[in-house]
Amino acid sequence: MFYTSTRDNSIRVTASQAIAQGISEEGGLFVPVELPHFSLDKISSMVSMSYIDRAKTVLREFLTDFTEDELDYCVEGAYAAEKFSSSKIAPTVNISGSKNILELWHGPTCAFKDMALQLLPYLMTVSAKKTADGKTIVILVATSGDTGKAALEGFKNVDHTKILVFYPVDGVSPMQKLQMTTQEGNNVAVCAINGNFDDAQSAVKSIFTNAEIKAELAKKNMMFSSANSINWGRLVPQIVYYFSAYCDMLEAGRIKLGDEINAVVPTGNFGNILAGYYAKQMGLPIKKLICASNSNNVLTDFLKSGTYNRNRAFYATTSPSMDILISSNLERLLYHISGENDMLVQELMNKLSDEGRYTVSDEIIKKIQSVFDAGCSAESEVDDTIKTHFDSYHYLCDTHTAVALKVYDEYVKNTGDDIPAVIDSTASPYKFSASVLNAVCSGNLPELNEFDMVDELNKITSVDVPKPLALLKDKKVRFKDVCDKEDMSAMVFKLLNL
Numbered sequence: 493m494f495y496t497s498t499r500d501n502s503i504r505v506t507a508s509q510a511i512a513q514g515i516s517e518e519g520g521l522f523v524p525v526e527l528p529h530f531s532l533d534k535i536s537s538m539v540s541m542s543y544i545d546r547a548k549t550v551l552r553e554f555l556t557d558f559t560e561d562e563l564d565y566c567v568e569g570a571y572a573a574e575k576f577s578s579s580k581i582a583p584t585v586n587i588s589g590s591k592n593i594l595e596l597w598h599g600p601t602c603a604f605k606d607m608a609l610q611l612l613p614y615l616m617t618v619s620a621k622k623t624a625d626g627k628t629i630v631i632l633v634a635t636s637g638d639t640g641k642a643a644l645e646g647f648k649n650v651d652h653t654k655i656l657v658f659y660p661v662d663g664v665s666p667m668q669k670l671q672m673t674t675q676e677g678n679n680v681a682v683c684a685i686n687g688n689f690d691d692a693q694s695a696v697k698s699i700f701t702n703a704e705i706k707a708e709l710a711k712k713n714m715m716f717s718s719a720n721s722i723n724w725g726r727l728v729p730q731i732v733y734y735f736s737a738y739c740d741m742l743e744a745g746r747i748k749l750g751d752e753i754n755a756v757v758p759t760g761n762f763g764n765i766l767a768g769y770y771a772k773q774m775g776l777p778i779k780k781l782i783c784a785s786n787s788n789n790v791l792t793d794f795l796k797s798g799t800y801n802r803n804r805a806f807y808a809t810t811s812p813s814m815d816i817l818i819s820s821n822l823e824r825l826l827y828h829i830s831g832e833n834d835m836l837v838q839e840l841m842n843k844l845s846d847e848g849r850y851t852v853s854d855e856i857i858k859k860i861q862s863v864f865d866a867g868c869s870a871e872s873e874v875d876d877t878i879k880t881h882f883d884s885y886h887y888l889c890d891t892h893t894a895v896a897l898k899v900y901d902e903y904v905k906n907t908g909d910d911i912p913a914v915i916d917s918t919a920s921p922y923k924f925s926a927s928v929l930n931a932v933c934s935g936n937l938p939e940l941n942e943f944d945m946v947d948e949l950n951k952i953t954s955v956d957v958p959k960p961l962a963l964l965k966d967k968k969v970r971f972k973d974v975c976d977k978e979d980m981s982a983m984v985f986k987l988l989n990l
């Protein structure tokens with residue numbers, strides 16, 4: 493299996509080159525040249541497997557330059573039982589009727605990013621050995637909250653790697669901030685920036701492709717790579733859990749082999765839902781991929797109209813991991829849907845960076861709409877959804893998951909399409925305790941500090957508090973730097989002692 497670039501499809505690289513490098517030289521994203529196909533028989537054979545074996549079955553097809561031993565080492569290390577609070581790793585919980593919640597937050601940082609970021613450091617160190625012998629890999633991360641912590645936790649103390657994380661100073665929840673600023677490890681650094689996530693992401697992207705900085709790094713035998721979902725090594729682990737959820741639903745007798753399901757995804761950078769698209773293209777019977785956004789509904793507008801326009805107000809919402817106006821992975825979808833048209837992708841992405849907007853042809857948007865549906869949820873609806881799902885089903889969900897549930901309810905109301913659905917649940921409710929408690933208490937949020945809120949939410953709901961969050965209370969803050977977005981490259985030099 494080879495990979496090419498969305499902006500130059502004459503390029504051919506192996507999986508390990510794509511993963512070690514992170515982003516293609518000319519700024520495009522790596523994509524598989526062709527996808528493996530999974531027959532229903534093959535899917536059926538995965539039902540009796542553990543999550544680890546399901547993961548190997550999917551990843552083997554994509555990481556064809558990894559040996560079987562390397563694959564075992566990576567997957568078994570990433571999804572080791574002691575790191576996850578569920579033996580199923582990503583369990584599927586039926587809460588009522590067609591709603592099956594795929595809980596992707598049982599990893600060490602209590603958000604779905606762990607599903608990929610526990611595996612990525614393994615994939616990257618194995619890849620680097622094959623392609624970048626002896627170099628230290630410098631991971632630069634721009635985070636809207638959850639990626640930063642999950643990447644820090646995944647890469648901490650991993651030999652031949654360093655990791656630097658930038659987060660928007662006012663754009664993450666208190667719990668997310670504490671998780672990052674207390675991070676342990678001898679190869680980690682964290683810095684806040686005065687700006688929002690898009691500012692951080694744009695700056696990281698330009699640092700990556702800055703020839704001068706790269707040359708300085710090379711002198712020190714270092715190279716950049718990315719742990720953001722622009723890295724193929726972040727996306728490929730996410731394909732696994734769509735297959736796994738389907739197998740779990742088969743096993744539970746909620747569907748029969750070959751039955752179609754819908755998948756509902758609370759979306760920010762379009763990585764998670766794109767993994768669902770790949771699963772569908774590989775033969776998993778997914779009917780519609782339903783893209784759920786919060787008030788930052790740039791994707792809803794695009795999927796409804798064909799015009800992507802980031803020139804709009806930016807809202808800081810209670811689902812901060814989706815407060816994004818530039819969804820990087822949409823570039824990969826545009827590449828595939830347009831029939832691998834790299835020139836078109838380049839033109840659209842240039843328009844996006846020059847004018848902040850682009851419009852695709854009728855043909856392209858119709859093709860996209862045959863696979864994707866979309867909706868968005870206002871802040872008050874998020875609160876109502878948390879409360880009604882708790883009151884009706886005793887299911888406590890976080891704010892991001894609530895966005896998906898609300899959009900799904902609207903979808904069923906508008907279309908009548910109530911075949912079994914997988915709804916991705918992307919964070920533990922305790923990661924956003926203030927918002928969730930406020931919703932459960934119908935807006936009468938008691939005046940409490942972050943940890944007392946966790947206790948109060950636990951008292952009211954009797955839902956267990958994940959251990960990693962409970963332990964945060966006693967950790968020391970290690971990282972207090974804040975910089976302007978213009979100064980991020982200087983900060984990179986400082987943090988790397990260049």
Ligand SMILES: *Cc1c(COP(=O)(O)O)cnc(C)c1O
Pocket residue numbers: 603604605638639721758759760761762763764765813814892918919
């Ligand atoms: C990252 C994140 C999302 C958005 O996922 P994308 O792959 O960026 O679309 C949604 N919810 C939570 C809790 C997240 O951490």
